[in-house]
Amino acid sequence: MIFIKIIISLAILCITSYIGIEMASALKSREEILTDYITFLRLLQNEMIYMANSLPVSFEMARQRLSSPLKDVIGAIALDMSEYGTDKIDVSITNNVNTLEALNDYDKDIIISTMKNLGRSDIDSQNNIIENTVTIIEKQIKEANINKVKNSKVYRTIGVITGLIIVVIFI
Helix, strand or coil: HHHHHHHHHHHHHHHHHHHHHHHHHHHHHHHHHHHHHHHHHHHHHHHHHHCCCCHHHHHHHCCCCCCHHEEEHHHHHHHHHHHHCCCCHHHHHHHHHCCCCCCCHHHHHHHHHHHHCCCCCCHHHHHHHHHHHHHHHHHHHHHHHHHHHHHHHHHHHHHHHHHHHHHHHHH
């Protein structure tokens, strides 16, 4: 009987610790996605200005150098751009960006509004949109880094403590 209680206690402790670690990794993921988005914007800017490619081609070329989940989201948007044109692109952008669960609502709004505004004006205006967005995203990255440093250890610790409390109360 005691052996079963020990196994259950260890399982509860492992599960709650895992949940705490996953919550802490979500904070790291937000920072990585935002950094990758700045990389994407810089690459997109170069593709549009120096290579004079169309927006769907520029999206695809810039997307290929990304490494975060943002790569798949932008790929889906680029595919919809080339397939549907401007008819359904706003819905595609909104739906695809909202699949990035690591980002908060403000981050998603920035990405959505930037992507919706690209391609609707001349190259200089698009360049200004990208520069303004990079400035805003850099502030968001600093905020994400502060949150990561401040809260990641808290989430891991709370996971372990919660597991210990559950074990003490129920077993």
